[in-house]
Amino acid sequence: MQDVPPADYTAGKRAAVQHALMQAGVGAEVEAPVQVPPHSRRRAVFKIKALPEGLHIGFHAARTHTIVDMHQCEVLTPGLFALVGALRRALEPLFGAGEAAELHVTETPAGFDAAFRWKRTLTSALAAELSARLSGLGIARLVLNGETVFETAAPAIAFDGIAVKLPPGAFLQSTAEGEAALLARVRKAVGKSKTVADLFAGVGTFSLPLARKARVHAVEQDAPALAALAAAARVSFSSGAPISAGGLKPVTTEARDLFRLPLTLPELAPYDAVVLDPPRAGAEAQARLLAKSKVPVIAYVSCDAASFARDAAILLAGGYVIGPVTPVDQFLWSSHIELVAAFTRKKA
Numbered sequence: 001m002q003d004v005p006p007a008d009y010t011a012g013k014r015a016a017v018q019h020a021l022m023q024a025g026v027g028a029e030v031e032a033p034v035q036v037p038p039h040s041r042r043r044a045v046f047k048i049k050a051l052p053e054g055l056h057i058g059f060h061a062a063r064t065h066t067i068v069d070m071h072q073c074e075v076l077t078p079g080l081f082a083l084v085g086a087l088r089r090a091l092e093p094l095f096g097a098g099e100a101a102e103l104h105v106t107e108t109p110a111g112f113d114a115a116f117r118w119k120r121t122l123t124s125a126l127a128a129e130l131s132a133r134l135s136g137l138g139i140a141r142l143v144l145n146g147e148t149v150f151e152t153a154a155p156a157i158a159f160d161g162i163a164v165k166l167p168p169g170a171f172l173q174s175t176a177e178g179e180a181a182l183l184a185r186v187r188k189a190v191g192k193s194k195t196v197a198d199l200f201a202g203v204g205t206f207s208l209p210l211a212r213k214a215r216v217h218a219v220e221q222d223a224p225a226l227a228a229l230a231a232a233a234r235v236s237f238s239s240g241a242p243i244s245a246g247g248l249k250p251v252t253t254e255a256r257d258l259f260r261l262p263l264t265l266p267e268l269a270p271y272d273a274v275v276l277d278p279p280r281a282g283a284e285a286q287a288r289l290l291a292k293s294k295v296p297v298i299a300y301v302s303c304d305a306a307s308f309a310r311d312a313a314i315l316l317a318g319g320y321v322i323g324p325v326t327p328v329d330q331f332l333w334s335s336h337i338e339l340v341a342a343f344t345r346k347k348a
Contacts, residue, residue, distance in 0.1 A: 001333040002074065010035070010329075013337050017305045017327050024309035026316060028341070033327035036177040038074045039081075041332070043106040043172060046070075046084065050095035057088050057103075075332050079107050083137060090133040106155070106172060111140030113155035115168050122147045143168045159183075160209035162248070164232040167224035171202050173338075178330030182301055182340050183209055185326055186275055189299035189342035190214070193272035199258055199286060200278045204229035206301075208236070210275070211248040217271070219254045219263070226253050262286035265293055273297040282307025284314065291318025298343040305337060312341070319346045 001009055013033045021028055047067045048057050058070030073081050083105065095101075101118035120126060122144045131150045134142060142149040146168070155166045160183070166172075173179035186206050190196055194214050198207040201218035203225045210216050211233065220226040233251035258278075262285045268274065274295050276283050280303055290298060291314050298315065302308035312322055320343040328338040 001335075009333075013327055013329050016335070017325060017337060017339060020305035020309040021312070021325070023306075024313045026309050026312045026322065028312070028322045029324045031324050031326045033329040033337070034178075034181045036175045036181075036328070036330045036332065038332065039076065039078055040175040040177055041075045041330075042077050042080065042175060043104075044076060044080060046087075046103045046105065047100070048087075048091070048095070048103060049100040050092070050097055052097070055088050055092040055095055057084050057091075077107055079112075079138070080105060083112060083139075086137045087134075090137065094129065094133070104169060106166070106170070108140065108155040108157055108166065110153040110155050111138045113141050113166060113168070113170075114139050115143040116145065118144060120144065122149065141168070157203075159204055160212065162204070162208040162232055162236050164203050164208070164228050166203060167228050170225055170228065171222075173205060173330065175330045178328050178338060179205060181326075181328050182206075182338065185340045185342075186210070186299045186301065189297055189323070190273045190275065191297070193297060195271050196273045196275060197263065197268070197271045198275045198277075199263070199283070200276060201226070201229060201253075202277070204232060206275050206277065206299075207251060208232060208248065211236075211251045213249070214272075215249050216251045217254065218251060219256050219258060221255065221257045223255050226255055229253060258283065258286055260285075262289050265289060268293040268295055271295055273299065275299045275301070277301040278307075280304040280307065282311050284311055287311040287314040291315050291320070294345065296345050299340070300343065301338070301340045303336065303338050305339060308339060308341075312343070315343050320344065321346055 014030055018030045046057050049067050056067045056069035058068045061068050104115045106113045127149050140153040140155045141151040156163050196210050196214045196216045198216055198218045201207045201220040207216045207218040218229055230253045236248040323342040325339055325341040330338050
């Protein structure tokens with residue numbers, strides 16, 4: 001889609017959201033997409049394979065397993081893109097003919113957080129060679145098949161100035177700009193709510209900023225992510241600083257599979273607002289219970305227009321009113337789109 005005229009491209013993204021809502025019978029205003037700039041994607045999964053012409057690092061071509069050796073990218077941050085070239089030179093001697101691997105990388109202020117999936121056993125010799133070859137490339141932590149190879153600094157990210165030490169493989173919004181746009185709209189939806197449940201909370205993208213003004217209960221299935229969120233909240237809360245200076249109101253956490261065990265009506269009752277940020281599959285089971293609840297406000301963040309539209313229809317049937325839907329185009333030049341919307345309970 002890089003060759004599509006900008007106005008047509010933006011209109012197409014908006015139309016895709018409108019179409020998904022129409023298919024689900026949801027009538028809602030769809031705003032013009034919030035655009036993130038090129039060269040802003042801070043995380044990626046690189047495919048690696050040793051071919052006769054050299055080590056290829058890049059992404060799969062459309063609908064194939066062919067790896068396109070990447071020598072130009074308008075999407076990745078300059079730092080991530082530069083890392084690819086450095087990795088190509090550093091790793092080529094380690095790969096045998098036809099050998100393949102996958103590398104998950106996130107760019108953080110402390111350096112790159114990198115995790116290999118590779119059919120290699122981590123031995124002391126391999127760890128030493130990887131450490132030697134990859135030193136000086138700005139990699140703060142390297143993990144191989146779940147085992148830490150080296151860590152020169154703890155990769156961390158800040159949400160509204162609140163630092164979170166990331167566990168390996170932690171989920172983040174793809175771009176800092178997209179994250180900021182989503183947070184601004186979630187905050188607006190939550191408003192002056194004093195008690196908030198953040199469902200599918202991850203490492204605290206929304207929980208921690210919202211805790212500046214509200215008590216937050218963060219629910220997440222990923223135990224390492226939840227532990228990182230809890231640790232950041234404890235440090236900020238126990239600092240004794242005023243809220244305006246970095247302190248937080250209390251944040252509680254709960255490890256829970258919300259697909260199998262959504263919050264029940266009695267569990268939802270204490271909250272003034274609920275924030276949802278589920279994976280691509282959406283949150284159908286939780287939406288069905290929310291539709292029966294008396295929660296005044298729901299802020300729903302989604303990376304899939306179809307599953308969002310399905311869940312929105314459930315909430316509307318339960319008596320909620322949907323506000324404007326804001327697409328956030330942080331998956332540049334692809335068919336994917338992030339979006340956010342607020343739902344308010346109809347007054348009797």
